[in-house]
Amino acid sequence: MNTSAFTDGDFSSFNFLNLDFVTTSKSQDADLVEHLSFIPGLKEIVMLRQVHALEHGTVWILSQADKLYNPESSSNELKTEDNELLGGLSTEQGFYLYGDVTIGSLRRAAKLALHRLTNGESNLAVHPRCSTNISVTMLVTAGFAVGMHFLLPRGPIEQLIGLGIATTTASEIAPELGLLAQKYLTTAIPFNLEIESVIRTRDNCGRAAHFVKVCWRDQMD
Template identity: 55%
Template sequence: MTSTATARSQNSWDFDFSTPYPTQDSDLLKQLSFIPGLKEILMARQVHALEHATVWVLGDMARPRGIGDRFEEQQDNETLGGLSTDRGFYLYGPVNRIHLGRAVRRALERLKSGEWDLALHPRCGTNTSVSRLLTAGFFAGISLLFPRGPLEQLFAFGIATTAAAQLSPDLGNLAQKHLTTSIPFNLEVDSISQTTDLWGRSAYFIGVRWCESSVVR
């Protein structure tokens, strides 16, 4: 019986970015290995997804549990933040190291098992960037339709900002899904250490390593 991943790999240039599968980035890396820095880009996207999922899992862990309580919605802990690199990610905020270790591994397991929505987060910088681009684009277009007076231009800016605020959440999620994150099928957690980032801020750094063959458990 031919698996989905095997069927896709029979056509070396048939990359399906709409439905994640375990060898998607490995296949892409094999076919486009001549592109400098491609592996680092792919790793950064996978790490980005793991960062988001870890924040979600930590939020769930911090939520008080009641008898018979069911958690069908993810809980966002706004005291936590992250910064991804191609070697791992920094996690900022009050968190217990033991809980963090459990959360990272649980997040990785859930992502690989099909809970792909964990890879997206509303507080991601991608959404902020999309919002700014939309605002600038809308204002550039709308301002041409209004007189050049300051009040009229301020009104145009207000319209642009409102329109961007309405569209940016959905478009930001699309940008995260297809551009800035990828399901971390190739990642394994390597280390968790307390450190400081480039700006001297205290954080935990979750180091990861690339694995060519990743089995979904």
């Protein structure tokens, strides 16, 4: 979609028909907050998307900890380095980080992730173990299964074959769709996010974790 309708400080040129809601542009999210702040819950959604991206970037950085200061390492290597013992959960106020890390290393990783995200490394916002992928897989599998149910004869053999086809097809395309959903829907490049503090705590379920609390340079009231 065309996003050229946006001009700084000119609400009269804001074109709702041309608005692209699914974008990784940090300026786009800023425009959403500036011009559509009257929509209930919009601020929280924008904040959560940015924190979600920071969470993923931090996990990538921590997984790559031994190469952080290696000048020969490429940022593309982050796609092949993943510490499966680390996980996260995002909220509008910050994110929980689960795993064996120290406050110091987590603080450094979060700050580095924020710096790299806001300086062009949008690949850090996407992670293959994100729960978005699971949700997309479930939706795609259910959709194909329902489709096969109505398209094929009602016999048990045909229905089992249809279920197998649906499951196989979904398993092939769902991972890529999940990554796209993360990129365009559930994460966003931070535009006014700052890391306020890192503490040891427990989440709402009582699990031990670290919490990376964020704040906003421009208070989006």
